[in-house]
Amino acid sequence: MKNNIVKWLKKLLVLFLLTYSLSAYCQNSVVIVTGTNYIDVLTIGQLMNIYKGDVTEISNGVVSFLDHDRNTQIYKDFLKQYFNLTDEQMQKYWEKMKLEKGTRPPKFLPDAFLAKALITIKGSISYYYENKLPPNVTVVKIIK
Numbered sequence: 001m002k003n004n005i006v007k008w009l010k011k012l013l014v015l016f017l018l019t020y021s022l023s024a025y026c027q028n029s030v031v032i033v034t035g036t037n038y039i040d041v042l043t044i045g046q047l048m049n050i051y052k053g054d055v056t057e058i059s060n061g062v063v064s065f066l067d068h069d070r071n072t073q074i075y076k077d078f079l080k081q082y083f084n085l086t087d088e089q090m091q092k093y094w095e096k097m098k099l100e101k102g103t104r105p106p107k108f109l110p111d112a113f114l115a116k117a118l119i120t121i122k123g124s125i126s127y128y129y130e131n132k133l134p135p136n137v138t139v140v141k142i143i144k
Helices: 002-027 044-052 073-083 087-101 111-120
Strands: 030-034 041-043 124-129 141-143
Touching: 030 073, 041 044, 044 073, 044 141, 073 087, 073 124, 111 124
Parallel strands: 041 141
Antiparallel strands: 030 124
């Protein structure tokens, strides 16, 4: 009887851990969003070029990237999920680009202003956790 209870508790624990892990993963899924109706699909390459500032126009109009503060977890999750980079790697990239070309990273806005800026600034894109989307934004499909 005691062995059956121990086996049952182990199975319950495994089930709980799997459920919790899946829930945590889903909550941290970062999606690219826009307040502009003409940006609906981007490739990873296009996203990277927009983020780096190499591309400021796409076929339907202007495009710019609004970033979160680099000290936030969502910034780190975005870099990892879309570019497979760490914060440190991205900072080294921006330091190099600043020296070589005078290029600066995307402008970051405090979270309180970012959602409004997405709607106000034509062609702007950013990222949010999928389960914390602000109103009036559209998720952009990213093709890998």
